[in-house]
Amino acid sequence: MATVHMHGGIGESIKRKEDARFLHGKGNYIDDLVLPGMLHMAILRSPHAHARIKSIDTSAAAAKPGVIAVVTGELMAQHKLAWMPTLSCDTQAVLATDKVRFQGQEVAAVIAESKYQAEDARDLIVVDYDILPAVTSPDAAKAEGAALIRDDKDGQKDNHIYHWESGDKDKTQAAFKNAAKVVRLHTFYPRCHPAPMETCGCVADVDSVTGKATIHMTSQAPHAIRTVFALVTGLPEQNIRIISPDIGGGFGNKVPVYPGYVVATAASLLIGRPVKWIEDRTENLISTGFARDFHMTGDLALDENGKMLALRVHLDSDNGAFFADAQPTKFKAGLFHIVTGSYDIPTAHVTADGYYTNKAPGGVAYRCSFRVTEASYLIERLVTNAALEIGMDQADFRKKNFIRPEQFPYTSATGWVYDSGQYSKAMDVALNQLGYDELKKDVERRRKNGEVTGIGIASFTEVVGAGHGADFDILGLRMFDSAELRVHPTGKAMLRMGTKSQGQGHETTFAQIVAEELGIPAADVAVEEGDTDTAPYGLGTYASRSTPVAGAATAMVSRKLRDKARKIAAHLLEAAEEDLEWERGKFYVKGSPNRAKTIQEIVFAAYTNLPEGMEAGFEGVHYYDPPNMTYPFGTYAVVVDIDKGTGQVKVRRMVAVDDCGVRINPMIVEGQIHGGLTEGFGIAFMELITFDDEGNCIGSNFMDYLLPTAWESPKFELGETVTPSPHHPLGAKGVGESPTVGSPAAYVNAVIDALSPYGVTNIDMPVTSDKVWTALRGAGVTE
Amino acid sequence: MQVNLKVNGTEHSDDVEPRVLLVDFLRSNLRLTGTHIGCDTSSCGACTVLLNGEPVKSCTMLAVQAEGANITTVEGLAAGGAMAPIQAGFHEEHGLQCGFCTPGMMLVGEALLERNPSPSEEEIRWAISGNICRCTGYMNIVKAIQHAAAAKQAAAKAPSHAAAVAGGQ
């Protein structure tokens, strides 16, 4: 196999080191864990979106065979655990005490010997509810006389959570006054869900003798969770160990602390046995961190030549019953103010208001880069609409307004400092691969023939790599990240990091960084993440931050060790340090290449033959505080054909050109892009969580929440440009979320382009066949 | 009640409630945790096993329905650390990321190749259309199955070479 023969440095597509256990069905996912004496927990959830709890009768449940305990909010309140802090500095109910505030909210929990028994008993808990009117949208939340959802919060008089602004209001207003043309788009980015194949869960094991709490948990950010647990439960932090095992997909779904984790831990503490809680799919979709749900209005001001003058955006955010967004605390709407995107727009003004509704809490998730998905969708839809309105080609209009290479580092109208970009180049590569000019002629021919067909383009700029500590923190914890590298006497290494892979291939990619910087073959570098007892503190893996931050830390710690290696090499070669040259894997004396020491020989010497006064061992740790974010970008282009009879949309081609700077493992990068483009396809065409007027959730199982199969999913044609990040030690930018950020607008722009001859300017996602049919019939097009 | 079945070549006899799902029997009674649970509406295929050689959803079967049957789970694809062609294909073509859907995908691929040694891309996509993946976008899963198909064809043509190829080095 390739791995054995390749060194595995940067740029090599070595096969993944972690594959073996997964291929043999020996992955260690949370539900695979069985501990002696382990109990099983099932959670009872509210059937109502908004209701007062009058009484809970657990007696029948408690009497069922195998049941050890039934826990309610009342019991949790006695231990001050009925409420917990959220990652957005709000509070969230662990188990409901006064009211339930969304359908699916946690009300009680049964702990029993088997999961079948736990579920049988759960069915016997009787809850008496007084139903209250449900608030199911920001408009309803703002309305006169709307039910007050958070009556538990002192001073909360309405359903408004936050108001947030960015940019320059006056300058933007002035620019709009002078505009030759203003294009407006009002669009809704609907609620969707990361829906990883593995649901969330934990095994909480609190040892009553030692006081040590070991919580195995599907967590993308184990250290942050440990600190939160310490603050919430009062358990001393050194006695809390969070272990994130293999995770079956995260996509942001596994960042928040869910009530199930807290109840399982409390139950284990009280009962003295391990407690396993694994949610089922319905629980996952109805109660865990959803994504998006932004109502956005964008106005783009243009001069008479089609040059962008200003951008004004307002958004209403539907945050559900508790403000639980997993995002840096200084940003109430995440990084949405990247919304000027790839364009040189002199001034912009963004306003955002968040609202409580009777729905599950969350919003920041699903490969969103902290709301960059929403921002990118808005600007790329607005830009295509503007091009269609002024009669300019979508690509030309974009190129006319792109930030130019010589403008980098570029400070945007909302204060972002973009590190590097070559937007026109990526666009050209994409259009070339697509055969754009020929394709446009073909579109004209087909349309003359009565066909409905179109081309959509999106040129996104992302912002990832959170982030510089002064600006980025989660509950105060600065968003640095870490790498600890230890090399054993025989030249094999152990790398531990503060991140946590959920399938992104960290065991391979980060070994490659060490292989490049220190010359130890990737096959000889074991990578560990996820055990807070051993891994250095980090803020976890989400928002495409692992390569920009922990990857940088890995490079830095490798370089620190390379410095130590130089000193040892000088000692071994009896030469001066400045007379030595480094060639990946060895130091040699300048001019005498035969006088060399390999890194393995050097490492061995660190334990056996050190220079006088030097500390033994060969290890180091680096905590990296990124100086800036990184800005991956790209151009995606989609061709669609529409069935006039049914409104079905078929993606004929999808070209995706990404620039994520230096690619450490191109094979892994492409895999990430394929996955994100498919999730973007699902979001554009079929994924939806919606609610009826009573707050009943539609989209809480896989019959209703639709995920694309291999049959519907398009085939992707990938291309690349490489524009390194000037401030990242490796020039790498991160890429995991680019495809979900950039692709939905590309898909939807293609449909809008196809329908533009009929005067259609918008269809909100998901663009389902009935919506397309309605647009066609409205224009008199039928079969 | 008593259920008797063969799993990965080994006979098993156990006493189970009729309501126990086959997937829970495999995971809890037999401690074969390579078969996964991804949903509660029989929609995702993460629980796929081979029942007498054909892929089925083990979450949509009672253990007692498998009376007398031959079940193959991912653990039965190859012994020890050796890799069957389908596993080698997934490794070589980066057909997995988080690995959760992978056992199901490989078993479907395996069954497909038994029936159709040289499937087209369309046939592959149709065969796996009951298995959801969120990580890979399916592109490399298709390549993985094509890789396995080619390896098996090569092995069939050159038996002495087959030992080396099928061993998945």
Add this chain to the structure above:
Amino acid sequence: MFPAAFDYRAPASLADALDILSDRGDEAKVMAGGQSLIPLLKLRFSQPALVVDIGRLPDLGGVRRDDGHLRIGALTRHVDIERSDELRSMLPILPEAAHWIADPLVRNRGTLGGSICHADPSGDWGSVMLALDAELVAQSKKGDRTIRAADFFEGPFTTALRPDEILTEIRIPLAKGHAGGAYNKLERKVGDFATVAVATYVELNGGKVAKAGIGMTSVGDKNLKAAAAEKALVGREATDEVIAEAARQAAAAAEPKADIRGSVEYKKDVVRVFVQRGLKAAVARAKEGR
């Protein structure tokens, strides 16, 4: 996520199964492949006291042809129909419809008989049976009877089958002359229920339509037979105009509900489009001599 407890019997013969049902049919659910029943058991929407597993009964599978009829055993799996070359040459609408049921994994377990008895208004086989004027053979301890498809589907998940009866065979009359059929299905993705689906079938005689069948899925509280549309075709030459008129009548007869998949108008129009496409395809196949 797991069924509530139930009694379970797996009788060794059809006679044993019928014995059990004559005694406890009222509190029992008969299970063949279980692809419809088990999901309901898991969500606890169905909590029968007894499940009678007929999935391993011998002699309830197979496809036979006797004079004038295709006889398909009730336990024939969807996949067996999908892959049958014999059926593809005799009655291609059958493998075509089978191909679109659920997903490949479900088709490896689910059965023709089970699906028909489940009588989901969004089920595919019911519409095909209506279009083909199939006859369904029900056996009980008291005796056998044959029920016409048009009389079999009574309402959502409700059939004319008595609690003591098991559907054992599906009989489809075979055309003497040229016949053709087609199944068109609109689904949001593989595995979803049909938004709308239509089975169309025609027999031609001397260039004119001698017999027509149109069955509709997901547009009523059961699979619907578009009787008026069928009548509008019989005795006529299958021109574009005649087909378009039949399609309009079928759409008018459909009774869809508005839901997340679309409005009433949308679904009715897809019926119209599918009847049009389906009849054209059926006529073309009939003329080809298939």
